[in-house]
Amino acid sequence: MEIGSLTKFWQIIYSIIREFWxxxxxxxxDAAIRNNIPVELYYYSELGLDxxxxxxxxxxxxxxxxxxxxxxxxRFDVKGWITPMPDEQYQVTEKTRGWARxxxxxxxxxxxxxxxxxxxxxxxxxxxxxxxxxxxxxxPEPPEKWAIFKRFRVANETSPLLVRTRxxxxxxxxxxxxxxxxxxxxxxxxxxxVWSVLGSVWNKDxxxxxxxxxxxxxxxxxxxDYDVAIQAAMEIGWIETADTPxxxxxxxxxxxxxxxxxxxxxxxxxxxxxxxxxxxxxxLYALLTKLHDQLVVYNK
Numbered sequence: 001m002e003i004g005s006l007t008k009f010w011q012i013i014y015s016i017i018r019e020f021w022x023x024x025x026x027x028x029x030d031a032a033i034r035n036n037i038p039v040e041l042y043y044y045s046e047l048g049l050d051x052x053x054x055x056x057x058x059x060x061x062x063x064x065x066x067x068x069x070x071x072x073x074x075r076f077d078v079k080g081w082i083t084p085m086p087d088e089q090y091q092v093t094e095k096t097r098g099w100a101r102x103x104x105x106x107x108x109x110x111x112x113x114x115x116x117x118x119x120x121x122x123x124x125x126x127x128x129x130x131x132x133x134x135x136x137x138x139x140p141e142p143p144e145k146w147a148i149f150k151r152f153r154v155a156n157e158t159s160p161l162l163v164r165t166r167x168x169x170x171x172x173x174x175x176x177x178x179x180x181x182x183x184x185x186x187x188x189x190x191x192x193x194v195w196s197v198l199g200s201v202w203n204k205d206x207x208x209x210x211x212x213x214x215x216x217x218x219x220x221x222x223x224x225d226y227d228v229a230i231q232a233a234m235e236i237g238w239i240e241t242a243d244t245p246x247x248x249x250x251x252x253x254x255x256x257x258x259x260x261x262x263x264x265x266x267x268x269x270x271x272x273x274x275x276x277x278x279x280x281x282x283x284l285y286a287l288l289t290k291l292h293d294q295l296v297v298y299n300k
Contacts, residue, residue, distance in 0.1 A: 006270045006281070010176065012288045013169055019295035020166050023114065024107030031106035038081065040072060041100040046174065048150035049097050052082055053089040059146045060177060062185070062192030065220035097152070104154045112160040118294050122161035125287045128280060129168035135272035136175045143182035143268045147174035165291075179268035183261045193221060193229040198238045198250060202258045207247040 032039040041049070047060050052073055054066050073090055076082045082090035115122065136148060151174050155167035188195040196216060200206040206215040209226035221229075230248060233239045238254035241247070250258065276284065 003266050003270050006273055007266055009285065009288070010269065012285070012292055013172055016288060016292050016295060017169050017173060019292065019299055020111065020169070022299050023110050023295075024166075027110050028103050028107040031103040035099065035102065037099045037103055038076070038079075039103070041081070041096065042103055045100055045104065045152040046147070046170070049092045049100055049152040050150075051085065051089050051091055052076070053087075056150070058192070060150070062181070062190070063196045063219055065225070068220035100152065101154050108154065108159070108163045108166070111162045111166055114298065115160055115162045117298055118162070118291065120287060120290050120294065122165060124283070125291070126161055126164050126168065128276065128284045128287070129165065129172070131275050132273055133168050133171045135275040136171070139272045141182075143175070143178040145178055147178045176265075176269055180261070180265045182268055183264035187257060187261065191229070191232065193225060194232050194238075197226065197229045197233045198254055198258060201239050201248050202250045202255065207242060207249070
């Protein structure tokens with residue numbers, strides 16, 4: 001199967017996920033406030049709600065300041081949401097998982113209401129997505145299958161079709177992360193912030209440390225952190241100064257590396273899609289496009 005013909009799928013899938021977030025996240029946040037539950041239980045459900053540790057969290061998210069996780073763990077420990085274990089790990093309690101499920105289901109309830117608005121064969125869409133997700137689980141490594149096995153799932157076979165669609169798409173989101181990190185981590189090791197710097201200038205999201213703080217505010221790093229990372233990226237030949245001393249751009253080496261990693265990411269991500277024949281892929285893309293367009297109209 002030609003990978004190039006499949007790359008359009010991730011763009012439409014990620015766009016649909018973003019439209020889903022627009023529908024669900026305000027309800028999830030409201031439910032968290034109403035029940036006095038930390039909304040981070042929703043955000044970190046993608047990192048798993050079994051045990052918490054810096055090491056585990058960085059397997060899925062090596063780009064966020066680990067001090068941010070440490071502060072979260074301390075707060076959760078004091079409040080009784082997690083309990084300390086040996087080796088700097090914390091056990092997430094069953095009660096905590098139950099409350100996380102409750103607030104996530106508040107968002108899923110909004111998707112269930114939306115089903116009557118759509119005129120899409122959601123049952124067929126679920127069947128096609130499930131085939132890919134099932135194939136992801138059994139495909140040979142790489143990628144390392146950490147995210148797809150660790151993430152906390154709420155939907156099941158009895159959930160509304162649109163909720164199951166969302167869950168399968170989040171499985172694909174997780175597998176995309178597994179694929180990208182398997183392709184990229186050999187190049188940055190523990191220095192995720194340096195890879196973020198290269199990504200920022202390569203994507204033209206930010207050209208200097210100040211802009212990176214703004215563009216990646218959720219990562220929890222400050223200007224000084226990015227200044228150090230920029231210097232490191234320059235020393236290994238990934239970026240160089242641009243038109244002015246305070247702006248940076250990728251070098252030929254940096255561009256080539258990013259392109260190689262993106263190509264390998266796609267290779268890992270789309271390899272399991274061979275489970276579908278061309279007519280099924282065409283059908284899937286048509287269903288995804290129709291769903292995306294209807295979600296955009298609904299969210300206006």
